[in-house]
Every structure is written in structure tokens, then in C-alpha cells.
Amino acid sequence: MGNLGGGEVMVILLLALMVLGPTRLPEVTRQIGKALQQVRQVTRGFQAELQAAIDDPVAELQARARGDELVAEEKAQTEENISPRSEAPEELSEQEHPDDLDSVNL
Numbered sequence: 127m128g129n130l131g132g133g134e135v136m137v138i139l140l141l142a143l144m145v146l147g148p149t150r151l152p153e154v155t156r157q158i159g160k161a162l163q164q165v166r167q168v169t170r171g172f173q174a175e176l177q178a179a180i181d182d183p184v185a186e187l188q189a190r191a192r193g194d195e196l197v198a199e200e201k202a203q204t205e206e207n208i209s210p211r212s213e214a215p216e217e218l219s220e221q222e223h224p225d226d227l228d229s230v231n232l
Contacts (some may be wrong), residue, residue, distance in 0.1 A: 130138075146154055 142154070143151055
């Protein structure tokens with residue numbers, strides 16, 4: 127529809143003028159214009175719904191991926207901050223319970 131040249135449009139207008147006559151031509155062109163406007167609105171609405179249907183699952187998957195990345199980062203940070211369990215009890219027992227009880231002043 128958008129590939130019509132100037133000459134082609136003139137031929138169509140002349141044919142419409144001959145078929146419809148000068149009195150009905152403005153009325154018919156208004157009706158055609160309104161119909162085209164409605165078609166454009168319907169296609170825009172359809173495109174918007176289609177885009178929303180595509181974007182919703184994609185956005186959900188991206189959010190899940192970000193959540194998984196955050197969980198992995200938190201896990202890695204937690205593992206770095208926690209000392210291994212095998213070292214912790216020995217260190218605590220040496221610090222809290224000295225072997226030489228005589229050194230404790232009462």
C-alpha cells in the first residue's frame with residue numbers, strides 16, 4: 127500500500143471521481159480514512175499485546191537468572207567469611223581453656 131507512486135495515486139483518484147461522482151467522492155474518502163484508522167488501531171493493539179506476551183516471560187527469566195546469580199554470590203561470600211570447621215574448635219578450646227589452671231588468679 128505504501129509503494130504507490132504519484133502517478134498511480136492520480137489514476138486511482140480519477141477513476142474514483144468517474145465512478146463515484148463529485149458529490150459522493152468526499153463522503154467515500156472519509157469513510158475509507160476512518161476504516162484505515164481503525165485498522166491501524168487494531169494492528170497497534172495487536173502488536174502491543176504480542177510484544178507484552180513476548181516480554182513477560184523474557185523478563186521473568188531474566189529476573190530468575192539475576193536471582194540465581196545473587197544467591198551464588200552470597201554463597202561464595204559466606205563461604206569465604208566462614209573459617210573451616212576443623213580449625214574453629216581447636217582455636218576456641220585453646221583460648222578458652224588453658225592447660226595450666228594454676229596461672230588463673232582467683
